[in-house]
Amino acid sequence: MQENISNSNMDERSIYLRSLVIRALKGGQRGHIGSSMSLIEVLRVLYDDFLKYDSQNPNWEERDRFILSKGHGCLALYALLADKNFFDAKELDFFCHNEGMLGGHPERGKIPGVEASTGALGHGLSIGVGISLAAKIKKKDYKTIVVVGDGEINEGSVWEAAMCAGNHNLKDLIVLIDYNKIQSYGFTKEVADLEPLKDKWESFGFRVFEVDGHDIDDLKTTLQETRNIKDKPSILICHTVKGKGIDFAENNPNWHHKSSLKEEDFEKMTNSLNLRK
Amino acid sequence: MRPTSLNCVYDLALKDERVVFIGSDLGPGVLDDFKHNIPDRFFMEGVAEQHIVGMAAGLALEGFIPYVNTIATFLTRRCFEQNVIDLGLHKANVRLISNGGGTVYAPLGPTHLAIEDIAIMRTIPNMTIVSPADADEMKRFMMQTVDYEGPIYIRLGKGYDPIVSRDDIPFKIGKAISMKEGTDVALVTTGISLALVLEAAESLEKKGISCSVLHMHTIKPFDKESLLNSCEKVSAILTVEEHTIIGGLGSACAEVLLEEGMGNKKFKRIGINDVFPSGYGSQKEMMIRNGISVENIVKTIEKILQ
Numbered sequence: 001m002q003e004n005i006s007n008s009n010m011d012e013r014s015i016y017l018r019s020l021v022i023r024a025l026k027g028g029q030r031g032h033i034g035s036s037m038s039l040i041e042v043l044r045v046l047y048d049d050f051l052k053y054d055s056q057n058p059n060w061e062e063r064d065r066f067i068l069s070k071g072h073g074c075l076a077l078y079a080l081l082a083d084k085n086f087f088d089a090k091e092l093d094f095f096c097h098n099e100g101m102l103g104g105h106p107e108r109g110k111i112p113g114v115e116a117s118t119g120a121l122g123h124g125l126s127i128g129v130g131i132s133l134a135a136k137i138k139k140k141d142y143k144t145i146v147v148v149g150d151g152e153i154n155e156g157s158v159w160e161a162a163m164c165a166g167n168h169n170l171k172d173l174i175v176l177i178d179y180n181k182i183q184s185y186g187f188t189k190e191v192a193d194l195e196p197l198k199d200k201w202e203s204f205g206f207r208v209f210e211v212d213g214h215d216i217d218d219l220k221t222t223l224q225e226t227r228n229i230k231d232k233p234s235i236l237i238c239h240t241v242k243g244k245g246i247d248f249a250e251n252n253p254n255w256h257h258k259s260s261l262k263e264e265d266f267e268k269m270t271n272s273l274n275l276r277k
Numbered sequence: 278m279r280p281t282s283l284n285c286v287y288d289l290a291l292k293d294e295r296v297v298f299i300g301s302d303l304g305p306g307v308l309d310d311f312k313h314n315i316p317d318r319f320f321m322e323g324v325a326e327q328h329i330v331g332m333a334a335g336l337a338l339e340g341f342i343p344y345v346n347t348i349a350t351f352l353t354r355r356c357f358e359q360n361v362i363d364l365g366l367h368k369a370n371v372r373l374i375s376n377g378g379g380t381v382y383a384p385l386g387p388t389h390l391a392i393e394d395i396a397i398m399r400t401i402p403n404m405t406i407v408s409p410a411d412a413d414e415m416k417r418f419m420m421q422t423v424d425y426e427g428p429i430y431i432r433l434g435k436g437y438d439p440i441v442s443r444d445d446i447p448f449k450i451g452k453a454i455s456m457k458e459g460t461d462v463a464l465v466t467t468g469i470s471l472a473l474v475l476e477a478a479e480s481l482e483k484k485g486i487s488c489s490v491l492h493m494h495t496i497k498p499f500d501k502e503s504l505l506n507s508c509e510k511v512s513a514i515l516t517v518e519e520h521t522i523i524g525g526l527g528s529a530c531a532e533v534l535l536e537e538g539m540g541n542k543k544f545k546r547i548g549i550n551d552v553f554p555s556g557y558g559s560q561k562e563m564m565i566r567n568g569i570s571v572e573n574i575v576k577t578i579e580k581i582l583q
Contacts (some may be wrong), residue, residue: 115338116335116338116367117362117366120362122327123331123362126327126328126329126330126332126335126359127332127334129332130331130332130334130337130343131335131336133320133332133336134335134338134340135339136317137317138339156327157325160325161328161331164322164325164328164332
């Protein structure tokens with residue numbers, strides 16, 4: 001699998017969704033840029049083509065449950081939730097504001113469509129396992145989808161949860177790893193090498209798929225394929241590019257998070273994005 | 278107390294389909310009836326406390342009421358962040374049943390002593406903390422745990438303790454029980470220490486010292502009103518707990534009393550000092566070594582009244 005895939009072109013929808021991320025960054029003058037941009041296509045395909053939901057009735061009993069365990073990637077989630085009318089896109093302008101709805105990590109109960117409050121890493125998969133077990137007990141067929149970060153899976157609790165998911169053959173649990181290969185300090189290979197990642201998840205009882213996390217068709221087809229797995233949980237190792245779409249942020253650990261963005265930064269980001277058309 | 282508590286979980290599960298049991302890696306045969314009769318709501322997930330608390334939160338978000346059981350130290354210290362975020366922040370209806378709260382595991386040494394569990398759980402918003410005095414009270418309490426809102430930390434003291442709670446006084450989570458009213462000193466306690474305090478009170482009465490005894494089975498939410506009522510008439514207050522003196526019942530009482538203008542009264546805490554208690558032996562021996570004894574309660578009261 002190619003390590004750092006970065007196509008020079010993106011379709012209009014991917015560019016539009018990224019522009020929503022920039023809108024929120026502007027609203028809060030801060031945010032996790034790289035960690036959100038790498039997630040756009042993964043979340044786009046989930047919300048456009050895979051998840052069952054009703055944005056006007058977010059607690060609809062039959063919905064699929066989606067948890068962004070890497071809560072710091074929330075700008076990508078907010079972009080999708082705004083795009084799908086879970087809330088008004090105007091909220092993006094108040095990202096991280098005193099009385100804003102959207103904080104630097106997503107909170108359940110405040111934001112329609114957010115199933116669990118995340119941000120402290122290594123929590124989402126256990127919660128997802130609980131939600132998936134609940135489906136089994138209630139004999140419901142909803143799916144539970146959990147997106148984890150590559151740095152996040154340094155947390156031991158992730159592996160406790162993985163062991164349990166494999167042990168219970170949770171076929172309706174799907175994990176996606178945003179494998180952008182950069183964590184806060186630097187490259188995952190240097191900080192805490194995750195390889196051989198596929199073997200690790202296989203040995204924990206998962207059916208493992210590797211996909212190009214920016215390729216819409218690849219993501220769509222692979223997600224559909226998980227529906228045929230009847231005896232174990234699935235995981236998609238999504239090979240992504242940190243900062244995808246913003247050339248100077250791509251694969252650049254310095255753009256993991258920024259807390260004092262200026263007007264010129266937004267211009268540079270928008271210009272860079274527009275070059276991908 | 279422990280078998281009573283777990284049997285209650287089974288009884289509750291038979292009556293209510295929302296009740297789920299999650300153990301970590303408990304002894305063989307624990308809740309076998311539950312496992313055989315309601316297998317889809319019985320989970321034994323191995324030595325993974327962080328995970329089981331998160332998993333319990335997930336089940337709770339879907340409407341279940343999980344009862345999680347393992348050793349107190351691991352259920353509080355090991356998975357503290359899960360307790361804060363997954364349970365507290367989500368107001369998840371999870372019940373944590375902690376084996377060996379206090380010095381129950383004295384023979385096993387400092388790794389197994391849960392002497393700061395109340396202190397650390399107290400800092401979590403939305404968390405309720407209950408420490409029943411004996412098996413009978415545990416039963417009355419457990420019946421109220423199903424429809425209670427938010428997470429509950431349940432401190433299990435040692436089993437086979439004497440029955441000192443009173444069934445003529447209704448049990449209500451959050452409402453302290455005045456066991457005795459007096460005019461000289463107020464003895465405030467929680468959990469199994471109630472037995473010691475009642476015995477000490479009897480001995481003090483014989484010496485002409487009139488005692489109030491307040492049993493604060495619920496440490497959070499804290500029943501200010503009952504504490505103030507018990508302390509109003511007396512000149513000295515002593516708290517007794519099988520816990521470090523930092524951050525537990527004594528601290529909670531001190532905070533309230535000082536803020537409510539009762540700082541002029543004599544006040545003393547009995548508990549484990551800021552040390553890792555040394556030695557092994559039985560729970561009782563460890564408590565005596567650390568001054569949590571009838572004798573030391575009596576002695577301390579006599580001293581502060583001088």
